[in-house]
Amino acid sequence: MSRMRLVFSSVRTDSEPATVGGILQVSRRNNPRDGVTGALLSSRTRFVQLLEGDAAGLDRCFARIQRDARHRDIRVLLSGPTRELLFPEAPMLGIEAAGLDSPVAAALSDDAPPDRVMEILRALARRTDPQPAEVPxxxxxxxxxxxxxxxxxxxxxxxxxxxxxxxxxxxxxxxxxxxxxxxxxxxxxxxxxxxxxxxxxxxxxxxxxxxxxxxxxxxxxxxxxxx
Ligand SMILES: Cc1cc2nc3c(=O)[nH]c(=O)nc-3n(C[C@H](O)[C@H](O)[C@H](O)COP(=O)(O)O)c2cc1C
Incomplete structure (x- = not known):
């Protein structure tokens, strides 16, 4: 079964703190069913999400996400096959931007190049394994x-x-x-x-x-x- 990786950025349509918690709760319920893992980075204004898993499950998941009114201007930064999973243990890890200067905030800036976003996601994955990182x-x-x-x-x-x-x-x-x-x-x-x-x-x-x-x-x- 081929494994896929997809990373997208989007603009939040609200800045309610409870929104992210709600998304993570649903993700933790649905993603194990769809065989999807990943991380959701968030600031008050933007999202970046990494989704990884088998192609069919990931497609289903991303189709739902694209219909969600809690964000807009979804931009796919990267999509393709992958052999490794960056967050294999996480149905969906929530990572908030801790401060304006944090690497997470850099990944969330609207002009962050895809390579830079991937670099930051890899660094976060290293820090969450085995110890939880920034958000927890x-x-x-x-x-x-x-x-x-x-x-x-x-x-x-x-x-x-x-x-x-x-x-x-x-x-x-x-x-x-x-x-x-x-x-x-x-x-x-x-x-x-x-x-x-x-x-x-x-x-x-x-x-x-x-x-x-x-x-x-x-x-x-x-x-x-x-x-
Ligand atoms: C930025 C963002 C990321 C999301 N990520 C996921 C996800 O990884 N998995 C998921 O099932 N839903 C995710 N959602 C929520 C979906 O858009 C949708 O509301 C949800 O899958 C519906 O699930 P339900 O049919 O079980 O209620 C996300 C929504 C947003 C705005």
């Missing part, structure tokens, strides 16, 4: 958040299930929950701001944040009762 900011936030959540759950199950608790234990618990809630709040904000974030992960982050706030209120209530 959103994923890293989620991993950290899950760790905090596990720790908080442990504290809650262990302590809050008991009705009697010495005041100094409650004070320690309150201090620890305050720290965790602050971290969770910060991570939730970062996750929400990262347009590559999966909407489900945003919801998960929001839930953790709320859980910690509720736990803080509960500890506060108990402390108040003890006063």
């Amino acid at each position: 900011e959103a994923d890293a936030s989620l991993v950290a958040l899950r760790r905090i959540h596990r720790a908080a759950r442990h504290i809650l199950d262990d302590h809050l299930s008991r009705s009697e608790m010495p005041p100094d234990t409650l004070e320690r618990l309150a201090a620890s929950l305050t720290r965790q809630a602050a971290q969770a709040g910060d991570l939730h904000r970062r996750l929400s701001a990262a347009s590559s974030a999966d909407p489900d992960h945003r919801t998960e982050a929001q839930r953790f944040h709320e859980l910690l706030q509720a736990a803080q209120r509960e500890v506060g209530r108990r402390l108040g009762r003890l006063d």
